Amino acid sequence: MGNLFADLPGQLPQELFEVLAQSAGTRLERIVSSGHATPPGEWYDQDTNEWVVLLRGAAVLRFEDEPQPRRLAPGDWLDIPAHRRHRVEWTAQGEPTIWLALHY
Amino acid sequence: MGNLFADLPGQLPQELFEVLAQSAGTRLERIVSSGHATPPGEWYDQDTNEWVVLLRGAAVLRFEDEPQPRRLAPGDWLDIPAHRRHRVEWTAQGEPTIWLALHY
Numbered sequence: 001m002g003n004l005f006a007d008l009p010g011q012l013p014q015e016l017f018e019v020l021a022q023s024a025g026t027r028l029e030r031i032v033s034s035g036h037a038t039p040p041g042e043w044y045d046q047d048t049n050e051w052v053v054l055l056r057g058a059a060v061l062r063f064e065d066e067p068q069p070r071r072l073a074p075g076d077w078l079d080i081p082a083h084r085r086h087r088v089e090w091t092a093q094g095e096p097t098i099w100l101a102l103h104y
Numbered sequence: 105m106g107n108l109f110a111d112l113p114g115q116l117p118q119e120l121f122e123v124l125a126q127s128a129g130t131r132l133e134r135i136v137s138s139g140h141a142t143p144p145g146e147w148y149d150q151d152t153n154e155w156v157v158l159l160r161g162a163a164v165l166r167f168e169d170e171p172q173p174r175r176l177a178p179g180d181w182l183d184i185p186a187h188r189r190h191r192v193e194w195t196a197q198g199e200p201t202i203w204l205a206l207h208y
Binding site for chain 1: 206
């Protein structure tokens, strides 16, 4: 048991990844960002599907196959098929951005 | 794409279940309750594990093997092993209670 909005470190030099549930072919993670972004020129290109929701904070996500980035607000979710290349362009600074990501 | 806190019906005669992501052995659902509870004397007894989080509203969950029920606030999550019998004793009235449940 736990709370998704608790246990937030005061300092976050790197994004924080925590596995909440796992079984064969499934992994659920909480991710906490604070001003972090995918390094310039890099893309996520994943072997599994990812369903992801932003629960607190704000972010800008970009897909390689879309001209415009997407701004995400709390509650916004996306279902990203395996190998659809994407990157996090921006996350809010000065407050934690909390994601829940299901790799399936 | 969607938003977990949007598309909430004004009237909810029954709990609302929506599948958000699914693959072999994995099902992710949004559940919206509004004063609903598990019928008296009934227990959930599931063949799969369930990771569940309450995101909005409030609820009281009870496990058959625990003397005290648990009150859930936004962000509270539990990982419920298959066949651990549980029931929802109460959900808030007059506001939607929004859950995300992963059956895995």
